[in-house]
Amino acid sequence: MIPWRAALFSGLLLAAAPVCAHETAGKNGGRVTDAGKYHVELVAKGQTVDVYLLDGSEKPLPASGFKASAILIEGGKPARVALTPVDGNRLTGTSEVPLSTAPKGAVQLTAPDGTTASGKFN
Amino acid sequence: MTAALRALAVTLALLGAGSALAHEGHDHGAAPPPVTKSIAPRGEAASAAFELVAVPREGTLTLYLDRFQTGAPIANATLTVETPTGPVTAQAAEPGIYRLPAPWLSKPGHHDLLVTVTAGSDLDVLPVALDLSDPAAAAPASVPATQAISATVTQALPALTHDLKTRVSQADPVLLTVAGGSFLLGLLVMLALRGGRRVPVVAALAITATLLLSATAFAHGGEDHGADEKPVQGAALVQPAPGAAPTDLAQRLPDGSVFVPKPTQHLLGLRTVMTEVGTFHRTIGLPGRIIPNPNASGVVQSSVGGRLSPPPSGQFPRLGTPVTKGDVLAYVTPPVARVDISDMRQTQGQLDQQIATVQRRVERYAKLATTGAVAQVQLDEAQDELKGLKDRRAALDKIRMEPEALVAPVSGVIAEASAIAGQMAAAGQMVFQIVDPKTLWVEALSFDALGGAENATARLADGRTLALTYRGSGLADRNQAIPVQFAISGDTNGLRVGQFVTVQAATNTELQGLALPRAAVVRTGNGQDVVYEHTSAERYAARQVRVTPLDGNRVLVAVGIGAGKRVVTQGAELLDQVR
Incomplete structure (x- = not known):
């Protein structure tokens, strides 16, 4: 009887946990949000914009083959940043203007199969 | 196991x-799935400032941009959409509507748009998801058979039980017949089994009869149920004619909410307001009527009885004629009695005689005074006497000739006029009433002393409201109530003296709740009060509420909707008409 109860309990816990997972702090010091079936972590530092690609359970996904673009609002103007995969699950790009640490904006992902997904950062 | x-x-x-x-x-x-197949696929996004709906149709992407809180269309915004060929700016078509050629949206599947919206100082990036279904895949034949069967079973089972329940409760004759018939057949079967002979024949007969009876019963039930369920199912599965573009029509969905596409929202002029909880003073309604301002109105009365005659212009002022203070409105000529006339004639004759005598004396004295035969004093005395007599004679003439002028005591408009040329006016009779239509007051009857009556409003029968300023209340009872006077502080155009109004005056009691404009609350067919909540970009849900009147144009929602919701304040009546 114990595994039955334990399994139910753990299942409930697991199901309840992600409800408070909206725009959380990421492992690389950025913010994590949903983008379709993926999760993305956005790290902006100076002119460099890094986006880490994660799956639904926050595990890193290899970024090769993905394309991404970020539109970040800085000083009342949108800044467009094209992102290209570099290593592991990281895509990077350079902004024309220096960015604050937590800019508002959105990231659009294009998967290798052509499907798109976007995530919003407030 | x-x-x-x-x-x-x-x-x-x-x-x-x-x-x-x-x-x-x-x-x-x-992005909720398309509500029915008759509505074109669409995507929506919202932020604190904007609400955006994207509808792709025939190679063009139409973007509808509204304010999130009010629902007002935003003109002069810049919308930049990230397309496969780079960022493209949409062209403004109408206020709040932007168009963009989008041939890349013609292929079915999931599309993610990133729209950068700039409107004034507000800037936002809105991701919009579009799910375009393949027209070929949407054909009914493509529904998997297992899914269809399971759907039928799940629909039929509760329907069957529900049907049985209602039939039992209503003592349905068909059901009773079936039950009774089955019982009788059971008896027959038992008898046949006991007898041991002709078993197959009787059993076959019994089974056939039972089956037939139950079949009719269930067929009947199915019919009934179908009639109940049909409109809902039908609405949800409407198939557009092949090749025709879906037409977006406002419609009431099976769950009771209302789907209103953005163009219809703009047409109906729907506006919303964000609810917030506040503290308000409870108000009470008092019956009142409009009175002229006592300091800006007046009456014109004749002090003597006499005949009315028009002023120098030759025309009596008519109703509505503006007059200024000091204007002569009419003359009253007091009549002179016959006996008075003879009296006056007598006095006149005497005076004329005396004047003639004194005149001659004055002339004589004037000649003699130069020679010193008459003292200068005597001449002066005679001259004074003559002057006095002439004055008396002139006054006598004047009294006979001069009427009394009726003068406007204040500036305003003639509200009442009863003057006719030649009419005899009694002393003290009101000939004209003058009212200044720019300053009117309201007099209400209150059954208890008002505390914070300073902020009061008056509501007219046509729904207009007037802001009132407390002026004072009497202490003397009038019909067991106290008269309370207010000055109308707004525009008084179109009001008339004596018009009935309902005065909403604040009391000291404080209330907590959501204040909404009166127009936001709609009385539905069954007599309940509902407000429409803007739940998503193109959906409105009716929420039953309990309201208490707050003041002339607002109501207080006590129960039914919480704070931070968007409630339709303009066009709620029109929304309620959507079927």
């Missing part, structure tokens, strides 16, 4: 957890 069960349960629980994790709830559900 138990072990297998356990294993199954554990697997199921884990699977459920896994799917929950992968799915994550929030944000994913931003």
